Amino acid sequence: MERYNFKLSESKWQDYWEKEKIFKSVVNKNKEKFYCLEMFPYPSGKIHMGHVRNYTIGDVLSRFKTLKGFNVLHPMGWDSFGMPAENAARQNNLNPKDWTEKNIDVMKSQLKMLGLSIDWDREISTCSPEYYKHQQKIFLDLYDKGLVYRKESYVNWDPVDKTVLANEQVIDGKGWRSGAVVERKKLNQWFFKISYFSEDLLNDLNKLNQWPDKVKTMQKNWIGKSFGCEIDFKIEGSKDIKSIKCYTTRPDTLFGFSFLALSVDHPCSKYYEKNNDFIKFKKECSKTGTTEESIAQATKIGFKTELEAINPLDNESKVPVYFANFVLMDYGFGAVFGCPAHDQRDFDFAKKYNLQIKTVVKPDNESDDYQVQKEAFAGAGVIINSKFLNGLSAPQNSIDETIKILEERKLGKKKTNYRLKDWGISRQRYWGCPIPIAYDVNNNVIKIPEKNLPVTLPESIDLDTNGNPLDAQTEWKEVVIDGKKCKRETDTLDTFVDSSWYYLRFCSAKNTNKAFDIEDIDYWMPVDQYIGGIEHAILHLLYSRFFMRAISLNNKETSFKEPFEGLFTQGMVCHQTYKDNNNNWVYPEDVFSEDGKNYYQNKDPSKKVIVGPSESMSKSKKNTVDPEKIIKLYGADSVRLFILSDSPPEKDIQWSDSGISASFKFLQKLWALNEKIVSNKKEFSEFDKDLEKFTNQIIKKVTDDLDRFGFNVVIASIYKIYTFYNKQTNKSDWGSNFFENYIKILKIINPIIPHFSNECLERLNQPVKNLQWPSANEKYLDEEIVNIVTQINGKKRKVFQIDKSIDKESLIEKIKNDDQMKKYINNKKIIKTIYIENKLINFIIR
RNA sequence: GGGGCGAUGGCGGAAUUGGUAGACGCGUCGGUCUUAGGAACCGAUAGAGCAAUCUGUGAAGGUUCGAGUCCUUUUCGCCCUACCA
Incomplete structure (x- = not known):
């Protein structure tokens, strides 16, 4: 028997798919559509394992939906503008266009090696004038x-x-x-x-019930809606500046006001442009601020002006005005009122410049002479030291009440603010x-x-x-x-503009006159399933949501606002890291081990390699594995099988040599089984009910698991299928129903290992075109014999195989009289019996 | 500082609505075959114990006949975000 030749088989089927245009998609209003989209790649040179995982997930889903009878749109394109091309071009003295196009050629051939079911006729590239001319039109619109x-x-x-x-x-x-x-x-x-749609973008997150909660929360935080109020502070000490507006979410702490702080970019800064001290201060501020660490640890510094701000609720109270490095110009009005007792930043600032710290909120369990000591108190409590606000419960009541008072006195007004810029x-x-x-x-x-x-x-x-x-x-x-x-x-x-509307372009990729055809997007949009990395949870997805709204604004033809109905974010691909004695990273392919414990360098076996933790694959850590090499070594189907098998798709996966070779070996076993079936000459006459039951149950399970992205458990089922069918073919009678059931099995493995499945079907003289997903026959999903778990006081004691037809009373009687159970019951009184049909009996004894 | 997610054998992970914990794979061990195997095939594999049995899903409590799953507290880890007033 010949082994499975994946090289011949995979290129054969890939040629067939291409020549026959199997994945070409056309609008067909009589058929339900399914638009499956994976985030398109940046053509950086070669595909990486992250792409392999992303596009395998999308491909399995597309093929599954096609088999289930949907009209599937599964396109691919290139996010081909961007800095890397410019950098590479400068380094190698090339044109960015040539560099990009060369990369696209390479990566396209690599994607084809994976056997993806893509409609390449709809290929787009954002750097092509054919694409961006429409984008320019959209910009003008x-x-x-x-x-x-x-x-x-x-x-x-x-x-x-x-x-x-x-x-x-x-x-x-x-x-x-x-x-x-x-x-x-x-x-x-x-x-x-984009801020025009802040509220809409926030609200409509509720409608995206096929999106991960995590992503929705991230977007919600990013939009950052807050309720508060704007307050006008009268200013003394300048002929130019009469008042300054601040935004606050805690107007109720106004009596704790002890300074006013401005951003260095605040409009008032123009009056200090010639002040040398201010210039120096401004320079100082711009030093801190780029790395995350420095931001977190940056000490608060300020520049004191001669100005004084008047507390709107207490004209007697005048406080100094500072420019401060911790005030951001692009949030609120770039000016904050400082209340050190109840805001940690203000507290730090007040400590540094010896400003008054006036406690105006006390925790419920403290007395009225409570004083803030080592840190600001931002919790809930009661207002104190605030004249007419005293006794209000903070924060909710006191905020509402203060805003009411400020509005009545025309000193400020209620305001909703968004962080989204x-x-x-x-x-x-x-x-x-x-x-x-x-x-x-x-x-x-x-x-x-x-x-x-x-x-x-x-x-x-x-x-x-x-x-x-x-x-x-x-x-x-x-x-x-x-x-x-x-x-x-x-x-x-x-x-990011390029990728904010590409999903629309795919619907009408060939239309030279318009960005998209209303008829096309009416049929194909929205994207039913969008698949990509969590790193795009905020910007790309939010920008795309914005674009759909912007295009639809005052446009009766496009009525929908959400481009992506379903979203799935896959985990990263990780690999062990290796370092040599000099602390330099080493590629996995340059490392070998004989015992799995001690690792050495290929080039020089005397040199030890230190094994580090498994981390997400990155060029800088050299823990990458080249997909093309792996595909050439094991075949696309082995790679597809492994990349889906070890972890749930939303979690990180560990790439390992033993894992991929296990998948490869498994396909060889499956092939041997198929060859055994192909060469069978016997006819079987006996209907095998167990075979029928197994097949229908596994079809049900695989269907359900695929519907919920449980690819790793689907693969566990495929392993079970092998074990069952291998045993079946060791029997003398395989069953008269063997053949039809086995064909069904070959169909349900088709989305995952399509070349292999096609090859097996062909060996059995079965058609491979227009395959249909088999449905599970309800009749065989139920078992007549069920396991009844019996418990004594909730503790599992014995499992009985019971015919389902038995009635409850006789079943309980039978179990009670079982010798082993009698021993447990031990003449004690059964005070309660819990009975869950076909599952469990629990005797409560005393 | 804020937000989110997670913790199950030696490892990756299974376990629809609370109902036989550890599916499936890796690894390990044992066996068969082979000149040989780092190939193939068969079997075992949570821990303790000769056994009956007992203990086990990060920790502590709670709800329940019954908790990996629900609630409270807590520890650890990861991710995102960051002076948002």
């Missing part, structure tokens, strides 16, 4: 709707390279390339008004979608007319210039619109 605007905003500026840095390019406050201390620089930039979309980069805007000689914003779209990137470009390479393209920049000389916008769009 949103501009017309008032959802796009321009304002001054800060960027990270590298003063040596003279370039804008992305956050991830700033390491410890320094530019990643130059090492220069990064400065903050103000630039005019474009924004999407508008989305800055300008990037000072070459390799992104050009913003379809120009400016006339007076710097007015001029839209590029639709007929002139797309605004394409210039192909020959010098990436070694300082700053944005597009800025240096003087010829490209010049454009005439309606006879007027204009200069193009040289910023490009954030690549």
